Amino acid sequence: MHEVSIIQSMLDIAFDQAESQGANQIHQLNLRVGAISGVVPEALQFAFNSCTEGTIASDAKLEIEWVKAVCYCPQCHAEFTPHDWVYVCPRCERLTHEIRQGRELQLVSLEVS
Numbered sequence: 001m002h003e004v005s006i007i008q009s010m011l012d013i014a015f016d017q018a019e020s021q022g023a024n025q026i027h028q029l030n031l032r033v034g035a036i037s038g039v040v041p042e043a044l045q046f047a048f049n050s051c052t053e054g055t056i057a058s059d060a061k062l063e064i065e066w067v068k069a070v071c072y073c074p075q076c077h078a079e080f081t082p083h084d085w086v087y088v089c090p091r092c093e094r095l096t097h098e099i100r101q102g103r104e105l106q107l108v109s110l111e112v113s
């Protein structure tokens with residue numbers, strides 16, 4: 001499962017951060033996830049729950065900020081929000097592969113004590 005490795009690497013960073021701040025508990029992790037990052041929200045939460053078990057983040061909350069997808073059409077220089085997995089420009093109906101945002105997958109901040 002893709003989500004487990006994502007959570008694992010984010011937790012590695014979170015644990016390092018908590019340790020360097022002398023914290024012994026993580027209360028919340030704030031993530032920014034793109035709509036077309038390929039991540040399934042339920043799977044992410046499930047992975048989070050199982051990966052944090054028995055750790056200093058066992059009671060932590062996973063907060064996800066979703067970033068909508070934005071594509072760019074080089075033909076008519078328009079930015080648009082794609083539907084599903086087909087990135088077709090609504091003006092000229094050309095396919096584009098230029099994605100301006102929506103693939104984010106980052107740990108933005110965390111709350112520790």
Ligand SMILES: [Zn+2]
Pocket residue numbers: 073074075076077078089090091092093094
């Ligand atoms: Zn276009």
